Amino acid sequence: MSLDIPRSTPAPAKVRRSFLHENPSVLWFIGLLGLFTVAVTVLSEGFGIGMISTNLVKVLGMTLCLCLIAIAMDVVWGYCGILSLGHFAFFGLGGYAIGMWLMYARTEIVIRDSLGRGTIPPTELEVSEAVAAQIFGVVGSSELPLIWTFAGSLPFQLAMVVLVPGLLALVFGWLAFRSRVTGVYLSILTQAMTLALSLYLFQNDTGLRGNNGLSGLQNIPGFLHVPQSVLSVWFFWASACALGAGYLLFAWVVSGKFGSVIRAIRDNEARVRFLGYNVEGYKLFVFTITAVISGIAGALYYPQAGIINPAEIAPIASIYLAVWVAIGGRGRLYGAVIGAAFVSLLSSWLTGGGAPNINLGFYRIVWTDWWLVLLGLGFVAVTLFFPKGIGGVFDYLVRKKP
Amino acid sequence: MSTLLEVSGVSVTFDGFRAINNLSIAIGEPELRAVIGPNGAGKTTFMDIVTGKTRPDEGKVIWGERSVNLLKYSESQIAKMGIGRKFQKPTVFEDQSVRDNLAMALANKRGPFSVLVWRASDRDRARIEELAEEVGLSERLDDSAGILSHGQKQWLEIGMLLAQDPRLLLVDEPAAGMTPAEREHTTDLLKRAAKTRAVVVIEHDMEFIRRLDCRVTCLHEGSVLAEGSLDYVTKNQQVIDVYLGR
Numbered sequence: 268m269s270l271d272i273p274r275s276t277p278a279p280a281k282v283r284r285s286f287l288h289e290n291p292s293v294l295w296f297i298g299l300l301g302l303f304t305v306a307v308t309v310l311s312e313g314f315g316i317g318m319i320s321t322n323l324v325k326v327l328g329m330t331l332c333l334c335l336i337a338i339a340m341d342v343v344w345g346y347c348g349i350l351s352l353g354h355f356a357f358f359g360l361g362g363y364a365i366g367m368w369l370m371y372a373r374t375e376i377v378i379r380d381s382l383g384r385g386t387i388p389p390t391e392l393e394v395s396e397a398v399a400a401q402i403f404g405v406v407g408s409s410e411l412p413l414i415w416t417f418a419g420s421l422p423f424q425l426a427m428v429v430l431v432p433g434l435l436a437l438v439f440g441w442l443a444f445r446s447r448v449t450g451v452y453l454s455i456l457t458q459a460m461t462l463a464l465s466l467y468l469f470q471n472d473t474g475l476r477g478n479n480g481l482s483g484l485q486n487i488p489g490f491l492h493v494p495q496s497v498l499s500v501w502f503f504w505a506s507a508c509a510l511g512a513g514y515l516l517f518a519w520v521v522s523g524k525f526g527s528v529i530r531a532i533r534d535n536e537a538r539v540r541f542l543g544y545n546v547e548g549y550k551l552f553v554f555t556i557t558a559v560i561s562g563i564a565g566a567l568y569y570p571q572a573g574i575i576n577p578a579e580i581a582p583i584a585s586i587y588l589a590v591w592v593a594i595g596g597r598g599r600l601y602g603a604v605i606g607a608a609f610v611s612l613l614s615s616w617l618t619g620g621g622a623p624n625i626n627l628g629f630y631r632i633v634w635t636d637w638w639l640v641l642l643g644l645g646f647v648a649v650t651l652f653f654p655k656g657i658g659g660v661f662d663y664l665v666r667k668k669p
Numbered sequence: 670m671s672t673l674l675e676v677s678g679v680s681v682t683f684d685g686f687r688a689i690n691n692l693s694i695a696i697g698e699p700e701l702r703a704v705i706g707p708n709g710a711g712k713t714t715f716m717d718i719v720t721g722k723t724r725p726d727e728g729k730v731i732w733g734e735r736s737v738n739l740l741k742y743s744e745s746q747i748a749k750m751g752i753g754r755k756f757q758k759p760t761v762f763e764d765q766s767v768r769d770n771l772a773m774a775l776a777n778k779r780g781p782f783s784v785l786v787w788r789a790s791d792r793d794r795a796r797i798e799e800l801a802e803e804v805g806l807s808e809r810l811d812d813s814a815g816i817l818s819h820g821q822k823q824w825l826e827i828g829m830l831l832a833q834d835p836r837l838l839l840v841d842e843p844a845a846g847m848t849p850a851e852r853e854h855t856t857d858l859l860k861r862a863a864k865t866r867a868v869v870v871i872e873h874d875m876e877f878i879r880r881l882d883c884r885v886t887c888l889h890e891g892s893v894l895a896e897g898s899l900d901y902v903t904k905n906q907q908v909i910d911v912y913l914g915r
Contacts, residue, residue: 525785527769531762538760541720542833543748543779552781 286519292661293518296601297511304507311503313496321496325571326615328503330608332568333591335510337607338600339557339564340588342517345597346526347553348533350450352585353439353457354561356464357432359580361562362569363468364431366481367415368424369570372488374398375419405479412474428566429559436558437551444547444554449536461582468577480576484569502571509567510604513560517600520556529553530598590642594649595656602658609657614638671734673698673867674837679718679728680891681711688714689725690891698836701863703878704871705902706888707912712871713757715888716839720754721747733836749779753835757842757871759822763815767806767825770814771797774829796832803858804828819846827858837867844877856880875903875913887912 287294309315311324319327336358343349378397382389389397399411417423443456471477487498520526529549531539536546569575587610595606616622617634625632649656674696681689689711696702704712717723719730721744730739732750739747748754761770775793778784789797801807804824809817814825823843830838840859844852852874859881862868872878878885878899885902887894889912895905902908 520785523785524769524772524787525781527762527765527773528784530764531773534762534764535760537722537744538756538762540744541748541754542774542829543745544773544784545743545745545779545781549781 286522290518290522292599292601293515296514296604300507300511300514304504307503308500311496311500313494313498313500321499324496324499324503326612328499328506329568329571330611331503331506331510332564332571333611334604334607335506335513335564335567336561336588337591337595337603338510338513338517339560340592341595341597341600341603342521342529343553343557344589344592345599345603346521346533347529347550348536349550349554350454350589351457351554351557352454352582352589353461354557355584355588356461356580357436357558357561358565358568358584359464359575359577360432360435361428361565362575362579363475363481364424364427364562365566366484366569366575367418367427367475368421369484369486369488370402370481371398371415371418372421373483373486373491374401376488376491377401403476406471406477408472414474425566428562432562432565433555433559436555440551440554444550447547458582458585461580461585465577465580465582468580475577478576478578480574480579481569482574484575485571485573487570499571502567506567506571509563513564514600514604516560521600590646593656594645596658597656599658599661601661602656605657610642614642617641671698672696673700673733674719675729675731676715676719677729677731679725679730681714681718681723681725688891689718692728692888692892694886694893696837696867696869698867699863699865700867701860701881701883702867702869703881703883703885703899704869704888705873705875705878705885705912706894709890710888711891712888713841714891716754716841716869716871719747719837719839720744720752745779748833748835751834751836752839753830753833753837754839755823755826755830755841755843757845759819759826761814761817761822761825761829763813765814766811767801767814767817768797768810770825771800771828771832774832776832776834800828800832803831805854820848820851823847823855824851827855831862835866838862838869840868840870842871842873844872844874852877853880 307319307324307327310318312319312321313324336354340351340354343351343354375394375398378394378401379389382394382397395411396409400409403409403411439457439460443453448456467473468475469478475481485495485498487493490498521529528539528544532544532546532549540546591606591610592603593606594610595604596602617638622634624634653659655662672695676695677693679689679692680687692711692715694715704715706712714723718725719739721739721742724740731737732739732752737750742750762773772789772793775796777787777793797810798807801810804827806817806821806824806828809821814822817825823846827840827843830840843855843859847855856877859868859870863883870878870881882899884897885899886896887902887905887908889907894911895902895908903913
């Protein structure tokens, strides 16, 4: 049994205490995340002794965002049995939504600054046209596309972070689940959606700068004077809070009867129908809520990455996500976190030039070439020999105790 | 006794094979009914049609006082109206505890939002204990359903069926894999359930059916061959030819 699943149902009067009481892994996770956050802060350049470079703080913050989308993937796949190969599309959409504001608002500040030096103050129209020319010059246009109408409004774009992935998931899921598309066919369908979205965004005339994507996202309008060393720690904190809150939310969702029903759907959805549960409704609920959380994770990730382009949404990203969750251990939230953190950090170490290449005399192993082979072999090995993944080790440890 | 379920003139064809051929059966409330017949007679397909799993090519399935046409509804909607089903092969959720299995089946609201905030009330807990007692699984409530014996899984599924509190129970081969003592217990349970509801039992075991002591319907090639008391049906020459004599 996974640690997340209560053995008995808590009493209504003490639900809250019982929930954490019944799910010790949640407290452990929040505690470790808190310790990690404090450690990174103390070692950072912006707030501490400077042992960790700003760049590494960003990588760690981004990793936390990947952990957040991994637990969302675990809920939709590990618990509910829907192998979605499209959740990175929701992640990317969240990133684009916040990226539009970051890029627009920063460009507007720069433009006002330069136009303001003249004797006559610029009109709003002049500012807007100059911003459009600045942002879209790269794709040979100077008109502000319709979808950028409210890009200057932070509340609006924040709402889009949640609404765009949520609505896409709702409509797509409604169509797919209603037709009772399941298993590998559903996976293919989600992958097709991702591919279509990515190819669409690659075009220059879609209003999101084609393959150039959105850039300069690390500069936060209103905080342009704040150094990156400080900003990176702020974003790290925000990512840690989001991961903690997301973990709590999902642990609560999967702990009670709802978790029971979605695991039952995973194991035998026809039987669940005969118990009177509307299986499609449950799948749609899970698919949509995880898409929304993925969007939020993306909105925190890309300001740290600094750039987003359609390649980020390509199907391969969503496949990686499934690999992380499988390696970490499906059906347990901490497994997804371990998988995402372990594999993505290992990946950046090996492909980022951190790991030394190995010279075998007759052949030189260059990790940037061999990393994918290693990942593939690791995935096959986990699937064949450790179906419970890295997280399964914890089951073993817990069972050992009397 | 009023009619609860009326199946009339129903036919179903799978790839040219007529599984159900102009079948008409009426079940009252309360009533205990046994359905017998050779393999391929359409017994399980009859349950599939009533529960919404299979759509018939023609015919009507009418339910309840308000004469609802069941063919318009999905499996989950039909289940919510009060038709519970136990499958031939026991299908419980093996990954989850006996308690969680029963809790899922309890007659509570089924929507995602109400399930999300649902916490067992004292009444729910008492009901789970009571059901576990009834099907002899009190000691196993916190065990995972996967480690139960075949007979115990059958019991658990019967418990889940009772937890749904349905008006009509469709029970497919409940005694398969049970010891004689367990079979006796099952008969008692079904007879007790049939005092207040309609219960339809598919069985091959004639001893079991004799103990049920109820009206019997014999199906053959997708339609009713004979219907009446067990003695009447078993003396029917056609029934002997197609089923008993073999």
